[in-house]
Amino acid sequence: MTVTLADVTAARAALEGAVTPSPMLAAPKLSALTGAHVLVKYENLHVTNAFKERGAVVKLSRLPAEARARGVIAMSAGNHAQAVAYHATRLGVPSTIVMPDTTPHVKVAATRGFGAEVVLDGETVAESQIRASAIALERGLTFVHPYDDPDIIAGQGTIALEMLEQAPDLDAIVVPIGGGGLISGVAVAAKALKPSIEIVGVEAALYPSMWNALKGAELPVGGPTLAEGIAVKNVGALTRPIVESLVDDIVLVSETELERAVNAYLMHQKTLAEGAGAAGLAALFARPDKFAGRRVGLVLCGGNIDPRILASIMTRELEREQKIMAFRMTIADRPGMLGIIAGKLGELGANIIEVHHQRQFLDVPAKGATLDVTVETRDQAHAEAILAAFNESGMPCRRLDGGAAG
Incomplete structure (x- = not known):
């Protein structure tokens, strides 16, 4: 092992005074949803709201004075960027961050706010790395890789030290996988302390890079994912052999499962999880049979989610739960019809959100109109009762x- x-123990010493250990708490409501005994490691509570601070502090604190004076550069979709920017500024080190053009604005703004020069380049982190490497050579900057670096891996591994101190009876730890730095560090530390523990990685189904690398598979990689923080096409040269040796399984999760997990963290735990941060919980939704009855530690690795995306997820989950329902009817085009329908919905206890009236389509009678109505309901049974009543x-x-169609 390179780490x-x-x-990892030495890295923990480097974090003292810079990164506060995060809490790990039982989550009875998530346990009820999944069938596992769930404990959540809240890495979203750091200053930059993600675990990346651990590795960044270890790497930056070990730079020689000359390298600190010249500055550092990194490529990142957001959380590594913010961690490097924040702690570099804290340590008086100039920082430049190359981010993909597709990075959510909230992460770009936060990175600039922490004092870094931000360069937007490329559609993916891999493309951003090409630009970052060129700038590093041009300016003589130290490259701070987001995952393929022994100091970074060791720093992330401190999470496992804390988890097994906080809950030594864990049966499994579930960890999101991007390039593999987080799960490599966690696996090294956890397996050394408790060889029987199962380490399970999670990748977005659209980005099964580690899955492909280890299984010799050729699943397609790419596409818009909620978990952009782990949307990595190339796994690390250092992390791959660690994952291959120490990680017991990898679960691929769908976009729907990621959405459901983000919403569950908000609704049941009252905490924010970005798509990548919620991947561990998404794995429990995807494979309840695998985790049923076991004590499972979830690493909620980040909470930097775009508020607009979060609002959309909440609405979509209400639709899936049929607490928001849209329906269409063809009505007579005469005065008073909307009032009749609104009155009936009121009698049925439904709250009208949106109404769309359409007279122009040829499939609508000349003396008729199509009415699309979106309403709030209590649950699926209430939604079905409303349809039946009409x-x-x-x-x-x-x-x-x-939702309502036009």
């Missing part, structure tokens, strides 16, 4: 998927 338990009263309607 050992001794390295159909039974001679106003046929049908459900629309995904």
